[in-house]
Structures are given as C-alpha cells and as structure tokens.
Amino acid sequence: MARRRGMEEAGGMFPSLPPAPVQASVAVPGAEGHRARMRQKLIEAGPTALLDHELIEMILFLALPRRDTKPIARALLARFGSFANAVTAPVVELRQVEGLGEAGIAALRVVQAGATRLAAAEVRDLPLLNNWSRLEEYLTIVLAREPIEQFRILFLDSKNRLIADEAQARGTVNHTPVYPREVVKRALELHATALILVHNHPSGDPTPSRADIEMTAEVKGAAAALGITVHDHLIVGRGVILSFRREGLL
Numbered sequence: 001m002a003r004r005r006g007m008e009e010a011g012g013m014f015p016s017l018p019p020a021p022v023q024a025s026v027a028v029p030g031a032e033g034h035r036a037r038m039r040q041k042l043i044e045a046g047p048t049a050l051l052d053h054e055l056i057e058m059i060l061f062l063a064l065p066r067r068d069t070k071p072i073a074r075a076l077l078a079r080f081g082s083f084a085n086a087v088t089a090p091v092v093e094l095r096q097v098e099g100l101g102e103a104g105i106a107a108l109r110v111v112q113a114g115a116t117r118l119a120a121a122e123v124r125d126l127p128l129l130n131n132w133s134r135l136e137e138y139l140t141i142v143l144a145r146e147p148i149e150q151f152r153i154l155f156l157d158s159k160n161r162l163i164a165d166e167a168q169a170r171g172t173v174n175h176t177p178v179y180p181r182e183v184v185k186r187a188l189e190l191h192a193t194a195l196i197l198v199h200n201h202p203s204g205d206p207t208p209s210r211a212d213i214e215m216t217a218e219v220k221g222a223a224a225a226l227g228i229t230v231h232d233h234l235i236v237g238r239g240v241i242l243s244f245r246r247e248g249l250l
Helices: 002-011 031-045 052-063 070-080 083-087 101-123 132-143 180-189 210-224
Strands: 150-156 162-170 194-200 229-236 241-243
Touching: 031 052, 052 070, 052 083, 052 101, 070 083, 083 101, 101 132, 132 150, 132 194, 132 229, 132 241, 150 180, 162 180, 180 194, 180 210, 194 210, 210 229
Parallel strands: 194 229
Antiparallel strands: 150 162, 150 194, 229 241
C-alpha cells in the first residue's frame, strides 16, 4: 500500500481504483417461477403428471440450482432415449452431456439407488416363491440395464425368505466366471437352505449359453451334496426374464 501511495503522489499515473464488485451467481431469468409451477404440479397431480423431461429437470434442480436444466434434460433424453436409460447410463457417457457435470450425474445416481432400494424393500421378508412377480420386478430394476454381465445369488432361509442378495462376480459383456465351491461356501456362512441364481445378459437376449447350463448343473450338484436347494436360475434380459425351471433346464 505504501508503494502504491508513493506512485500516486509521484505523478498520479496510478490512480486508486475502487475494488471490482463481486459478481454473485444469478439464476436464469424466470427459472424460479418455472420451478415453482413444476413443484406444484408434482405435489397436486402426482408424479404421473410429469413428462420424462420434466421429471429429469426436477431431479437436476437440486443439483444445479443456477442452471437452466431443461436443455440438459432434453439432451439426456435425446442421447439415451428414455428416462430409465438416462438415469442408469454409464458415467463415462453421462460425462459427455454438456452442462450435466459431476453434481448432475450424482443426482441421477441417487434416483437409481432409491429405485433399487424401494424395489428391494418390496421383496424383503417375503416368501419369494409366492411373490415371483415382485422378485422379477426387483431383478429387472437391478440388472436389466447393466452393461457388464453380473452373477448374483439370492440366499434364502427355510421359509424361502431373502437372507441376502449378493453379487458374486462381474465379468465382461458376455461372460462371468462362477465357482460352485465359493457359492456353496457362502451359503453355509449365511446359514442359507436354498438359492436362486441370477445373472444378466447385456445383449438383452436371455437365451442361456452352453456354459450357463453347465455351470448351473455344477452349482446344483455342489449345493445338493450339502442339503441346499437351488430353486431356479434366472437370466435377466431387456424386458424379459428366462427361468431355467420353467424351461425345463433345472
């Protein structure tokens, strides 16, 4: 400061300038009114009153409070084709959507996590063999849009209630290694008396491969030796689930 005053006194060549005003973030004009109307629509008419792009807009409101989220929502739908595909899209692809950012991606993932937990709550503590449609709804939410093949096991108690749903392995787009000994070991650790095997086919076609059929027979044999029942093996495709038991493969 002393040096600056000296320069000013020396010849006025460096006059004092008022500090630059701090620019506060300014919301998009009209955005608050639009958002208020959207909130009211959701509260009064319910979620079914919202179109897909409106629902995505509302999700992004919370993550991007100073952005116009309508063009981002429309870009997501244009790229991925549907609300469900946008919410479950791979992170690497979501990062390519202009304006979305990490906060927007996290908001979409919160919706996906919430949907999965709601679906899981619908099958928890229920005898799964008597609530098969709910089970298939849950598995569709969890696996139908997974880009990588994943092998899961549902561990059941003596009343066929769910003890645990665990991912045992993740593979490539068309193969997941499964080790029957590890499957049975985990069942014993959980005191499970029955299993339902599950995996997805990212291609969308649930037709079992020869390897799927052979692996199922190996797991069934290893489990039976210890008094554990394999009720079924389900392959989740896009919009359809194949049951080994229904197809006579188990």
